[in-house]
Amino acid sequence: MSVLIYIELDKGSVKKTSFGAIQYGAMIAAKLGTTTTALSLGTANSSELEQAGHHGAAKVLHVADPRLDHENSLAYAEALVQAAEQEESEVIIIPKSGLGDAVAARAGARLKAAVVSGITGLPEITGDTFRVTKRIFSGKAFASIDMAAARKILVIQKNAIETDENATGSPAQVEAFSPVLSEAGFKAKVISTEKVTNEISLTEAEIIVSGGRGLKGPENWHLLLDLASALGAATGCSKPVSDLDWRPHHEHIGQTGIKVTPGLYIACGISGAIQHLAGVNGSRCIVVINKDPEAPFFKSADYGIVGDIFEILPRLTDAARKLR
């Protein structure tokens, strides 16, 4: 009956968003009077996996198949379905990502589960009603949804709950798990993989410093990178910036790019077009720096500075360095 959490690894360590998902699952488990089990796919160090316990998982099922080191929605879904059956899990939690959505969809179809993606808070559970709130229209609205099927898959936004990074529960018990994985999932041939390794990933980042066309060209990006490094932040950009190849495509944030939900989003020389806002309006705190006091972004900001980024960025960087 355990609540099952699908967790993601990054270079063998559990991702922060996955710890958040475990904590979220543990809160539901407490409400339902049951335990929490995490499912980890691919090569991982078991001392890393034990840490899932700090956040509330009693047990981690670990599928140590190296073929799963590679993103594979089909095989992941097969493993998840078998884990859900073994644990008799009626509630399954998945942290939102492109891969998470694909795994949720496939597992949902197999389990005839209700799947809701983009959940923004804890469910309301009263009697037979299991109600969640989901983000729609790129953050311009929310929908309340009753998950009616016996099995429920909840794909949650990164800040669905506030994660306690210093949680101190007892270590989880790590168990080897060997689901039957069909060959169909491994038929595609991988020709090449290109990954940025030593950057903070945008979807995981707590702070993002993002630049728009106001930065004038790639040669000025060091101003933004310096502030990002002083704050331990990831860097993002607006769409024209990646279209112009000033920055790589995977940094582009918005409606057609990545959607991010950091604690702090600092927008430098970005006008705040609605398509850009669609990717950032789930952030907890938004700072806008723009020389145009009429820039629409100020309407969505918590803090604003009207001024020239070329002058302001170095000053912020100095001030941020003094903090550390």
Add this chain to the structure above:
Amino acid sequence: MNILVCITSVPDTTAKITFTDNDTKLNKAGVQLIIGPYDDYALSRAVELKEQAAGKVTVLHVGGADADPQIRKALALGADEAIRVDVEPADSYDTAVQIAHIARQNSYDLILMGRESIDYNSGIVHGLVAEMLDLPSYSPVMKLDINGSTATITREIDGGKEVLEASLPLVLGCQEPIAEWKSPSMKGIMTARTKPLQVVPPVETEQLSVTGKYTLPAPKGACKMIPADAAETLIRLLQTEAKVI
């Protein structure tokens, strides 16, 4: 090559979203509907592939007649025929059941759609359809080339991208820059009028989830402005007031 492209009909990205009927329905008054931007990319690539390798592009929409202008636009952009399943789908599962049902009656080499719809932002329909049809699926796909029965796909993965080779048939969720957006030509618009648009009834589905009320976000508090000559204050406020650094 036979390609099925599933399109959504959604409010324009700049539309102001409001609700009617006691907050249970989208208020479509004054809202311009468009083909979902990601679906538009999928459609453009499908038309390019058809032009290269000969074949047929079918567009499919699950929904009511108010999407017919978007379906006609898809035909004007180069799709050969269209099917509309005449039902307002209850959820992603319902949508996927309808798509899978149409797909089973025909043999498509490729089923393309956007990586997500911009109304519900769920990104799960391609995975559901693929599972129902027992096919592989990939998303988000940024580049797609077909050589015989092999697809070469560039997809975004966590923190990067990857190039794969997979055999058709496949289900793919697409995003830019898979193709250039196109505008319909005059000739396209003229011929679209006579291309077949078949309206078919839905198949029965179970309802796994029930959408209740819609809400709008709480209005944002006023933005605290910091004078440019005191920019450093920002860092202190972020630390002591907002507590985000």
